[in-house]
Structure formats: structure tokens, C-alpha cells
Amino acid sequence: MFIYYRIVRYKDEHKKESIIKATIKLVNDIGFVSSSVSKIAKEASVSPATIYIYYKNKDDLLVSTYIEIKKKIGMALLKDFDDTLPLKDTLLRSWKNGFFYIAENPGLFQFTEQFSYSPYGELVDKKDVEKYFEPIIKVLQTGIEQKIIKNVNFDILTTFIFFPVMILSNTRLCSNFEINEDNIETAFSLAWDAIKL
Amino acid sequence: MFIYYRIVRYKDEHKKESIIKATIKLVNDIGFVSSSVSKIAKEASVSPATIYIYYKNKDDLLVSTYIEIKKKIGMALLKDFDDTLPLKDTLLRSWKNGFFYIAENPGLFQFTEQFSYSPYGELVDKKDVEKYFEPIIKVLQTGIEQKIIKNVNFDILTTFIFFPVMILSNTRLCSNFEINEDNIETAFSLAWDAIKL
DNA sequence: ACAATAAGTGAATGTTCATTTATTATAGAA
DNA sequence: TTCTATAATAAATGAACATTCACTTATTGT
Incomplete structure (x- = not known):
């Protein structure tokens, strides 16, 4: 007869978080090309080998970081989500949520932009990301059925x-667009004119 | 008395072109992170050292490649440019030019996307690029003055x-949008609804 | 034919890379 | 307190990196 023990020294979640934080900072500051595992480790104040306890390899670290951020952005977008409101108001609320979240967390957003336009983007299973945006996509589909918005290719x-939202939030692309209620509503009115029937 | 000779072996422009072509192919296939000078040289069938005859360093090679492509895209966009047409027609013509050029040269477009969202983008003097798109920007400004389109932030x-145009041409972002006259015109009608007064 | 000079190169440079290995530190059940 | 599994690490690894070097090849006016 055998008795199995489960004696664990638990992983330090704070450490994992500081590795992700360091990854984001470094990639934003110097780009994917220059962001080495050792530099990330130094920025996070851990040994390079420690990173390999939490992540299979460098790609895994970067992809996990990306999905983590996408989850946060998706949740921010859906804050106070209420699809009993008129479609237009539901969308505008998401716009505002999105703009203000990105404005407060420019590093997170910048990482995802750089990531998804690089070949790393292909390492991500799209479904792992889309699920965080599903409710708002469904709202659009309902809008088509109810003949509120144009029935065109999705x-x-x-x-x-x-x-x-993403283009106007990108300070590199739109340096003259200041993020405030008025400007968001102006931009939204163009978007609404584009899609409304 | 001295006699100075000026005897030159001229640079082989074909070689320069094949280096740029190799750069684009490699960056698209494996990304900036993995595209080393030696791999680019091998792809172009030249010595790594040869690249340093034509370009100051790796950054110079990448930036020059980017500007070269932007010039080509800008010129394609402005094919048959005619600002005596109604504003709407001028814009639609550019849309079609853009879509079809990108569709025929997906590698060129993909390179610029990856480049401009990476920190390499910051190495480019924006004016070196904007000048290729100036006529079409002026058309918009005229449209505002003539009260044809909305007077909002540029x-x-x-x-x-x-x-x-760039989003819908990006197959990674829009896998369900097929590029043909009908679909371009449908998409353009939304854009026009957005900006028209 | 030859002097003059730039184009072009393969190999070598020192550095940095991602990852592994060998070892120590530590938490927690018995 | 002792024991054990895992966290954590410093150091080591071989491969790949950007760039330079010493050299050869090609071209062209004289």
C-alpha cells in the first residue's frame, strides 16, 4: 500500500504578474525584435530560468501576455453592458468604454497592436480572443435582423x-484626435451614419 | 603636377532590387524578429557584406524598403487621378486603385502593416511618406470647404x-471580404455615408 | 595594357540569444 | 523537526546575431 503526498511550494502569482508586466513594458519600449528573455527577466527582477517555470518558452510568454490583455480589453468594453438599450446607445457605451480604457492603459493597447500585426498573431487561436467580444457581436447581428443597420458583409x-476606436486611439496614427466625450461622440456619429439603414 | 582619375564600377541596381525583394519576402514569411541580415543576403544570393555597400546598416535597409513600398502604393492610389471629377468619384477611384493594387501585391502591403505598427515605424520621417498622398488629402480639404463633407477633425x-481600405484589404483581419468591384462599392457607400454632409 | 578605384565577398569578430543543467532555498505535511 | 517536492536561480551551452576585415574581381579612362 502506498501513500502519496502532495507537498507543494506554490507558484508566486505576484511573480507571474511581474513577468507579464515586464514583458509589456519592454515590448512597448524597444519592440519585439530587441526584447530578449534575459532583458525581460532583468526588468522583472527574476532569473531568466524562472520564466521557464511559468511559461513553456518565449512564444508561450508572448502569446499568453497577448491573450491576457485581450481579455482585459474585452471586459472593459463590455462594462455596464445592457442590450435592452437601443442598439445605438449600446454601441456608443462600448465606444466610450473602449476609448477611456485604452487612454488609461496605452501600454496594453500598444502591445496588442504590435503583436497582432506581427507573425506572432498567427500563433493565437482566434476563438480564444473572440469569446471576450461575443455579446457585442451578437448585438450587431440583432441589429441587422431588426433592419436597424445595413445588411452587409460582417x-x-x-x-x-x-x-x-482602435485607429483613433492609436496616438501614432491619430496624433490630433483628443480623447474626450465630445470628440468620441462626433466620431461615433460618423460610424453610426455609416452602418445605419 | 597631378592627374586624378575618376574611374568607377557602377553599382548594380538589379542587385539592390533583389536585396529589397528578399527583405520583403523574408519579413513577410518569418517576421522582423527572425529576419537576419545573413538570411536576407542568402535569399538575395549575395554576401552579407554586400548589403552594407548599399545600406548603412540593417535599420537603414528596413526603413528604405518601407519608404520604397509606400511610394509605390501612393502612386498606385493616384493612378488616373483627376480632381475635376465630383469628389465622391475621385475618392471611389482611389479606393478601387488601392484595393486592386494591394490585392495584386499582398506582400508589399503586409510589410508596411507590420513595419508601421512596430518600433521601426518611429524611424521614418512622416513627411517622406505623406508627400506621396498629398493630392488626395487636398481633395478632402476642398470637400470640407465646399460643404460636401463633414467639417470634423481630420x-x-x-x-x-x-x-x-487598409482594414478590408488585410486578409488577417477580414477573411470574409472578397475584393471585387461590387464589394468595394458596397464598402465605399458606408464610408461615403459616414463623411458626407 | 595598365593604373586606379569601387563593387563584391567569405570568413572572422565579439556579443547576445533562447534554453538547459546543476544546485540551492523554501514551504508545508507528517 | 524532518522530509520531500517544487520554486528559484546562477552559470553554462551552442547557435545565431550584426557588423567588420582583408581580400579579390570587375570596369574603364588613359
């Missing part, structure tokens, strides 16, 4: 109602 | 009338 719709 | 305007 890619076209998202181009005009989601991407403007 | 960043908002470009978000709805230029970026959709």
Missing part, C-alpha cells in the same frame, strides 16, 4: 463600427 | 475614408 460592418 | 475623416 467584415464591412466591423470595419466601420469597431476599428475606428 | 483624423476622424481619414479614419473613415482611408483606413477602411
Whole structure:
């Protein structure tokens, strides 16, 4: 007869968080090309080998960081989500949530932009990300059925109602767009004109 | 008395072109992170040292490649440019030019996307790029003055009338948007609804 | 034919890379 | 307190990196 013990020295979640934080900071400051595991380790004040306790390899670290951020952004977007409101108001609320979250966390956003336009983007299972945005996508589909918005290819719709948030939030692309209630509403009115029937 | 000779072996422009071509191919295939000078040299069938005859360093090679591509895209966009047409027609023509050029040269477009969202983007003097797009920007300004399109922040305007071309052309972002006359015109009608007064 | 000079190169440079190995530190059940 | 599994690490590894070096090849006016 055998008795199995489970004696564990628990992983330090604070350490994991500081590795992710260091990854984001470094990638934003010097880019993927220059962000080595040792530099990330130094920034997080851990040994390079420690990173390999929490992540399989460098790719795993970067992909996990990306998904973690996408989850946060998705949740921010859906704050106070209420699809009993008129469609237009539901969308505008998400716009505002998105703009203000990105404005308060520019590093998170910048990381995802750089990541998703690089070949790292292909390492991500899209479904792992899309699930965080599902409710708002469903709202659009309902809008088409109720003949409130144009019945066009879904890619076209998202181009005009989601991407403007990302483009206008990108200070590199839009240096003259100041993020405040008025400007968001002005921009939103163009988006709404584009998609409304 | 001295006699100075000026005897030159001229640089082989074909070689320079093959280095740029190799750079684009490699960056698209494996990304900036993995594209080393030696790999680019091998792809171009030259010695790594040869690259340093044509370019100061690796950054110079990448930035030059980017500007070269932007010039080509800008010129494609402005093919048959005619600002005596109604504003709407001028813009639609550019949309079609843009879509079809990108569709025929997906590698060029993909390189610029990856480049401009990476820290390499900061190495480029924006004016070196903007000049290739100037005529079409002026058309928009005229449209505002003539009260044909909305008088809003210029960043908002470009978000709805230029970026959709880039988003919809990006197969990674829009896998369900097929590029043909009909679909381009449908997408353009949303853009026009957004910006028209 | 030859002098002059730039184009072009393969190999070597020292550095940095991602990852592994060998070892120590520590938490917690018995 | 003792024991054990895992966290954590410093140091080591071989491969790959950007760039330079010493050299050869090609071109062209004289």
C-alpha cells in the first residue's frame, strides 16, 4: 500500500504578474525584435530560468501576455453592458468604454497592436480572443435582423463600427484626435451614419 | 603636377532590387524578429557584406524598403487621378486603385502593416511618406470647404475614408471580404455615408 | 595594357540569444 | 523537526546575431 503526498511550494502569482508586466513594458519600449528573455527577466527582477517555470518558452510568454490583455480589453468594453438599450446607445457605451480604457492603459493597447500585426498573431487561436467580444457581436447581428443597420458583409460592418476606436486611439496614427466625450461622440456619429439603414 | 582619375564600377541596381525583394519576402514569411541580415543576403544570393555597400546598416535597409513600398502604393492610389471629377468619384477611384493594387501585391502591403505598427515605424520621417498622398488629402480639404463633407477633425475623416481600405484589404483581419468591384462599392457607400454632409 | 578605384565577398569578430543543467532555498505535511 | 517536492536561480551551452576585415574581381579612362 502506498501513500502519496502532495507537498507543494506554490507558484508566486505576484511573480507571474511581474513577468507579464515586464514583458509589456519592454515590448512597448524597444519592440519585439530587441526584447530578449534575459532583458525581460532583468526588468522583472527574476532569473531568466524562472520564466521557464511559468511559461513553456518565449512564444508561450508572448502569446499568453497577448491573450491576457485581450481579455482585459474585452471586459472593459463590455462594462455596464445592457442590450435592452437601443442598439445605438449600446454601441456608443462600448465606444466610450473602449476609448477611456485604452487612454488609461496605452501600454496594453500598444502591445496588442504590435503583436497582432506581427507573425506572432498567427500563433493565437482566434476563438480564444473572440469569446471576450461575443455579446457585442451578437448585438450587431440583432441589429441587422431588426433592419436597424445595413445588411452587409460582417467584415464591412466591423470595419466601420469597431476599428475606428482602435485607429483613433492609436496616438501614432491619430496624433490630433483628443480623447474626450465630445470628440468620441462626433466620431461615433460618423460610424453610426455609416452602418445605419 | 597631378592627374586624378575618376574611374568607377557602377553599382548594380538589379542587385539592390533583389536585396529589397528578399527583405520583403523574408519579413513577410518569418517576421522582423527572425529576419537576419545573413538570411536576407542568402535569399538575395549575395554576401552579407554586400548589403552594407548599399545600406548603412540593417535599420537603414528596413526603413528604405518601407519608404520604397509606400511610394509605390501612393502612386498606385493616384493612378488616373483627376480632381475635376465630383469628389465622391475621385475618392471611389482611389479606393478601387488601392484595393486592386494591394490585392495584386499582398506582400508589399503586409510589410508596411507590420513595419508601421512596430518600433521601426518611429524611424521614418512622416513627411517622406505623406508627400506621396498629398493630392488626395487636398481633395478632402476642398470637400470640407465646399460643404460636401463633414467639417470634423481630420483624423476622424481619414479614419473613415482611408483606413477602411487598409482594414478590408488585410486578409488577417477580414477573411470574409472578397475584393471585387461590387464589394468595394458596397464598402465605399458606408464610408461615403459616414463623411458626407 | 595598365593604373586606379569601387563593387563584391567569405570568413572572422565579439556579443547576445533562447534554453538547459546543476544546485540551492523554501514551504508545508507528517 | 524532518522530509520531500517544487520554486528559484546562477552559470553554462551552442547557435545565431550584426557588423567588420582583408581580400579579390570587375570596369574603364588613359
